[in-house]
Amino acid sequence: MKICIMVNNLQLKTGFLFLIILFATVFVQAQELRVNVTVNSNQISGSDKKMFTTLQNSIKEFLNGRRWSDDVYTPAERIECNFLLNITGDMGGNQYKATLTIQATRPVFNSGYVSSLLNMQDNNIVFRYVEFQPLEFSDNRVVGNDPLASNLTATLAYYAYIILGLDNDSFSPRGGDAFFKKALNIVSNAPDGKDIAGWKPFEGNRNRYWLQDNLLNVKFSRFHDVMYQYHRQGLDVMYDDMTKGRGAIMNCLNMLYAVYQDIPNSMLMATFFTSKSDELQKIFSKAPPQEKSRAAQLLAQMDVTNAAKYQQMK
Structure with missing residues (x-):
């Protein structure tokens, strides 16, 4: 009888130990990003389509x-993203031109709504x-x-760090700085060669160089305050107090106007x-007239396009 109890206790402890190891493994291995990837090769003909499926995977x-950081993310905390690599040209010699569309979202507290953190297209992809x-x-x-091979992975890593930086900025004051510096490291050491573009300031005013430059430039320091206040003091409180949350976002517009x-x-x-x-149009469409x-x-002054x-x- 005593032996049976000892065996049962041993089995119980072993079971608990197994569960602890299992949960710890899942917790540690959970990555930061949950990316849906699409590689579209419809614009080119004659290439092996199976190869692009392999590339997508x-x-x-x-x-x-x-693992893009030392931070611990649970599966539920992973950042939802979409990466669409649209192949626009076959240059021969296994070289391709493409555009890359990047989207990332952030959940809003106490709601099923997600807010867009990043939604942009990079037209300078050669790999x-x-x-x-x-x-x-x-x-x-x-x-x-x-x-040329490294240009693809450098670009993907660059945007992974930008997304992580913006997400962390939205949850804590200046929380994204470490990730923006990692993006800067990629820009500073980026691949160089014929047809490779997007990493240098003289290659245009809307490229990878300028995005990371702005994110780390002291002249844009208020932008990071906006990212935190807009999401944590604005969107995240709207479930409980719509007026208070919208007021915080109105204050963010005033700060952005000073930057502008x-x-x-x-x-x-x-x-x-x-x-x-x-999102801004929807938020303020229900605001008092003034x-x-x-x-x-x-908004019309700062964002002429819209x-x-x-x-x-x-």
């Missing part, structure tokens, strides 16, 4: 299977890919052995409004 594994070649990336050696007056037409502001224009009019005025949309709120 490789990119998905690269983004979802890699080399041979089916089944591993997608490799190292923060310490961004350029790799083949600049100092630095009009910046990439960072354009990126913000591309992600938030529809608040609605003020929001429409500020000015007509905001004017409809008046």
Whole structure:
């Protein structure tokens, strides 16, 4: 009888130990991103379509299977993202031109609503890919052995860090700085070569260089205050107090307007409004007339592309 009890106790302890190890393993292994990846090759003909399916799976594994930080994320905390790589040209020699559309969202507290953190398209993607070649990336050696092959993984890693930075900014004051610095490291050590573009300031005013530059530039320090207040003091309190949450977002518009007056037409502001224009219109369409009019005025000045949309709120 005593032996039986000892055996049962041993089995019970073993079972508990197994559960602890199992939960710890799941907890530790949970990655930061949950990315839906699509590779579209409809614009080109004559290429092996199976190869692009392999590439799609490789990119998905690269983004979802890699630890991008030392932070611990539970499966429920993973950031929802969409990456669409649209192949636009076959340059021969396993080299391709493409555009990359990147979208990322953040859940809003106590609701089923998700807010867009990033919604942009990068038109300067050139890369080399041979089916089944591993997608490799190292923060310490961004350029790799083949600049054209590394250009794809460097770009994917860059946007992973940008997304992590914006997400962390939205949950804690200046929470994204460490990730924006990792994006800067990629820009500073980016692959270089014929046809590779998007990493240098003289290659345009809307590229990877300028986005990370704006995010780390002290002139845009109030933008990070906006990211935190907009989400934590604005959207996250709207379930309990719509007026209070909308008031916090109105204050964010005033802060953004101060940034806009100092630095009009910046990439960072354009990126913000591309992600938030529809949301802002919905938020202020139900505001009192005076608040609605003020929001429409500020938004139309800062976001000329969507000015007509905001004017409809008046």
